[in-house]
Amino acid sequence: MEPLRLEQDKLDKKGSLSKTIDHVQKTIDLLVAARQAIAADASARGPTLAKLKRPVKASLDQVNSDIKDIYSAHKDYSKALDKKFKPQAMPTSQHDALASQPALTNRAIAMHLLREGQFNVAQTFIAEANANPNTAATRDGQDGDSLMKDNNPTHIYDMDRDSAGALQSSFAHMYLVLDALRNDHNLNPAIDWARQHSHQLDLRGSNLEFDLCRLRFVELYTQHNPDDPMSGPLRALEYARHTFPNFSARYMRETSSLLGSLAFAPALTSSPYKSVFFNHDAWEHAASSFIREFCAMLGLSEKSPLYTAATAGAIALPVLEKLERVMGEVGGQWTSVNELPVEIPLPHSYLFHSIFVCPVSKEQGTDANPPMMLPCGHVIAKESLEKISRGNKRFKCPYCPVEGHPKEARKVFL
Ligand SMILES: [Zn+2]
Numbered sequence: 001m002e003p004l005r006l007e008q009d010k011l012d013k014k015g016s017l018s019k020t021i022d023h024v025q026k027t028i029d030l031l032v033a034a035r036q037a038i039a040a041d042a043s044a045r046g047p048t049l050a051k052l053k054r055p056v057k058a059s060l061d062q063v064n065s066d067i068k069d070i071y072s073a074h075k076d077y078s079k080a081l082d083k084k085f086k087p088q089a090m091p092t093s094q095h096d097a098l099a100s101q102p103a104l105t106n107r108a109i110a111m112h113l114l115r116e117g118q119f120n121v122a123q124t125f126i127a128e129a130n131a132n133p134n135t136a137a138t139r140d141g142q143d144g145d146s147l148m149k150d151n152n153p154t155h156i157y158d159m160d161r162d163s164a165g166a167l168q169s170s171f172a173h174m175y176l177v178l179d180a181l182r183n184d185h186n187l188n189p190a191i192d193w194a195r196q197h198s199h200q201l202d203l204r205g206s207n208l209e210f211d212l213c214r215l216r217f218v219e220l221y222t223q224h225n226p227d228d229p230m231s232g233p234l235r236a237l238e239y240a241r242h243t244f245p246n247f248s249a250r251y252m253r254e255t256s257s258l259l260g261s262l263a264f265a266p267a268l269t270s271s272p273y274k275s276v277f278f279n280h281d282a283w284e285h286a287a288s289s290f291i292r293e294f295c296a297m298l299g300l301s302e303k304s305p306l307y308t309a310a311t312a313g314a315i316a317l318p319v320l321e322k323l324e325r326v327m328g329e330v331g332g333q334w335t336s337v338n339e340l341p342v343e344i345p346l347p348h349s350y351l352f353h354s355i356f357v358c359p360v361s362k363e364q365g366t367d368a369n370p371p372m373m374l375p376c377g378h379v380i381a382k383e384s385l386e387k388i389s390r391g392n393k394r395f396k397c398p399y400c401p402v403e404g405h406p407k408e409a410r411k412v413f414l
Contacts, residue, residue: 260273319345
């Protein structure tokens with residue numbers, strides 16, 4: 001890694017164009033001055049232009065030499081990169097589960113662009129993907145498969161122009177609210193949105209509406225205008241009287257605690273309320289909570305699935321690469337395409353599905369061997385159930401005295 005770091009330092013040192021900007025500005029200044037001189041006195045044209053030639057050439061030469069430095073630093077850096085990271089084929093290229101699903105891949109990319117606010121790029125992408133429906137953006141020349149052509153719909157599923165447009169205007173609204181919240185500390189659009197969706201938010205157990213109103217309370221409280229005796233804590237109190245009763249008993253403790261802060265108004269920084277009133281993370285917290293709830297209302301996850309998949313893939317890549325290398329060396333092959341023969345450690349936030357391991361056979365549940373709940377409530381794998389019921393006979397649960405018949409067992413969906 002050391003040579004790479006050295007090249008990186010060199011690039012940082014040489015890669016700056018700030019010097020070049022000065023040189024370009026010098027050239028512009030020279031040209032502007034000459035134009036003014038000629039405009040003021042047309043007869044000065046000849047001598048002015050003659051005088052201009054040398055300094056302009058000198059400053060342009062300087063610009064060129066600056067660029068040459070940057071160019072050579074970039075070249076050295078990419079050489080060092082190539083040396084460090086030798087080009088390798090992507091592992092699992094034989095088991096590309098996405099190859100047969102160009103429409104799904106395109107849809108994921110289009111959705112990602114829309115939710116990132118890249119609306120123009122998304123529109124162009126959707127138009128091009130719909131024009132070439134059987135080609136995923138990630139791979140070229142995959143459209144020769146006639147089977148695929150027959151089976152797949154001819155556009156990106158529900159990613160047609162209308163639904164993409166509706167999604168785009170939804171996300172445009174989300175970015176408007178977020179911009180106000182993050183950059184202007186303006187709570188109004190977010191509070192309006194939360195009020196409109198108050199019922200759904202409540203059903204989801206979300207605190208967003210209350211969190212936003214609490215931020216407003218804190219904001220009013222701390223905005224003290226010496227010319228307005230009603231500003232500051234008094235205005236906050238007025239707001240609280242008006243707004244807090246709308247919140248159900250769920251927030252009784254929080255609202256009475258906020259009102260209690262009024263007693264500490266003269267010395268808030270040394271009061272128990274310090275963390276509520278001087279919490280710099282509160283705005284970012286409200287913003288991310290807003291994104292989560294907004295996406296949930298659209299039936300979408302908080303983070304773009306493409307982002308999650310690509311990040312998880314990048315984390316898993318070294319393990320997969322090693323696996324494929326070792327398998328290649330010992331001449332082994334993956335027998336089951338849907339299951340990896342090794343565990344891929346991923347951070348907790350990347351685990352979305354619960355895994356069932358049968359307590360009898362110690363095997364992980366699969367589609368073919370799903371978890372089954374026995375009449376007593378204990379859960380074992382289907383194959384274990386078949387074993388203990390010896391085909392289809394009454395059996396006793398391996399974990400309690402309750403007896404049952406395989407017919408009474410229910411498949412469990414995790
Ligand atoms: Zn049992």
